[in-house]
Amino acid sequence: MRYFLALMVGLSCLGFAQPRVGTESGLTRLVFSIPGEAKFSLSRQGNEVVIRFWGTPPRTLRTLLNTPQVVGYRAAPSPGGSTYVVTLKAGTSYRTQALSNPRRLVLEVQSSVAARTRPRAKAPAPVVVLDPGHGGLDPGAVGFVREEEVVLDIALRTKRLLEARGIQVVLTRSSDRHLSASKATDLGMRAAMADSKRTLFVSIHANAAERAAQGIEVYYFGETIDQRLLSKAILENGGGALGQRLTQEARSVAQRLMSDLLAQANLKFSEQLALKTLRAMVHETGAVSRGVQTAPFYVIRNARIPAILVEVGFVNHPSEGKKLGTSVYRAQLASGLAKGIMAFLNSGNAQR
Structure with missing residues (x-):
């Protein structure tokens, strides 16, 4: 697995605030520039290394790394400077060195x-x-x-x-059925399948709109202030009073996740x-790309793995709606x- 340093773009101008980060086999290195006479x-507190700086600017940061050794780090102002907290992963140790000039x-x-020399176990098959x-x-x-x-046919x-590529696939439903007569329970049962035993979760849907609209759009979980997206989330979350309640619950989850480094990763x-x-679906179909956005969809609110909701097209669009009824177009969407x-x-990128 290759790990990528997340949320680093655009931060180089922060100087002392942002340590330089590098990775080698079995090692992650953070280098802090120290101004003047700072x-x-x-100290170490459990799985965290706490670095207290005096004589530096006060900083507020939260950065994800998710390397094999380091989850990430955060910084907060403290008297006379800033305090950085680096969160380590299990089975790690650290050393420090002060350099000059x-x-x-x-x-x-x-x-x-032991972790570096232990023979690698066979990677589990993606699910x-x-x-x-x-x-x-x-x-x-x-x-x-x-x-x-439409969405069941595309899923199948x-x-x-x-499966032809060796991937194990689990369907939340394989026929025209609900998981529960209670919509809230139905959504909860689907959401529960996005657990750490699986690799990723894709919820497949189709759109409808009062005004003519077409194209594919993809969502991942998060907050939004766009009223159109809130209305859409309410509809997908059951509609009416139920949809409003479940959407509010999902929005509360989104707000809590902002302070959770692992959830942000x-x-x-x-x-x-x-x-x-x-990108792949638009390339295969030639459909209009409506972009990637965040919204508080209940079915992906508690996912412990990468999870998205895909809207494959508009069922009431005069041309796209008819295309969604054809075997050829559904095959292109599935491809x-x-x-x-x-x-x-x-x-x-998959977290296995």
Whole structure:
């Protein structure tokens, strides 16, 4: 697996605020530039290294790394300067070195010797969860086609394509049925399948709009102030009073996740999955790209793995709605979805 340093773009101008980060086999290195006559002290508290700086500007930061040794770090103002807290992963140790000309503090975090020399176990097979939205009592959007029928067919086609590439696929439903007569319970049961035993989760839906609209859009979990997206989330979360309640619950989760480093790392991977999936589906179909966005969808609110919700098109659009009823177009959508998933898995971003 290849790890990527997340949320680093655009931060180089912060100087002391942002340490330089490098990785080698079994090691992550953070280098802090120390201005003037500033002083520092270090201590370890559980899985955290605390670095207290005096004589430096006050800083507020929260950065994700997710290397094999380091989860990330955060900084907050403290009397006379700032305090940085570096969160280490299990089975690591660290050492520090102070350098001069220019002044720097080097923090090296190493995997344990046992971890570095232990023979690598065979990587578990990726497990992809495909969630055809709605079904049974809930037909979803209805236009030239019914959402529940379109998304199930696309999910079954995608399943076959992924299995042909050696990927294990789990479907939340494989026929025209609901998981529970209670919509809240139904969504909760689907969401529960996005657990750490699986690799990624894709919920498949189709759109409808009062005004003519077409194209593919992909979402990952998060907050939004766009009223259109809130209304859409309410509809997908059950509609009416139930949809409003579940959407508010999901928004509360989104706000809590902002302070959780591991959750933020997972959302970053979800964003990458969304981008790769949209790109592949648009390339395969020639459909309009409506972009990647965040919204508080209940079904992906508690995902412990990269999770997205895909809207494959508009069932009531005069041309796209009719295309969604054809075997040829559904095959193209499934091909694009499978290729996007494979591109994500092959990139090394999947958290296994």
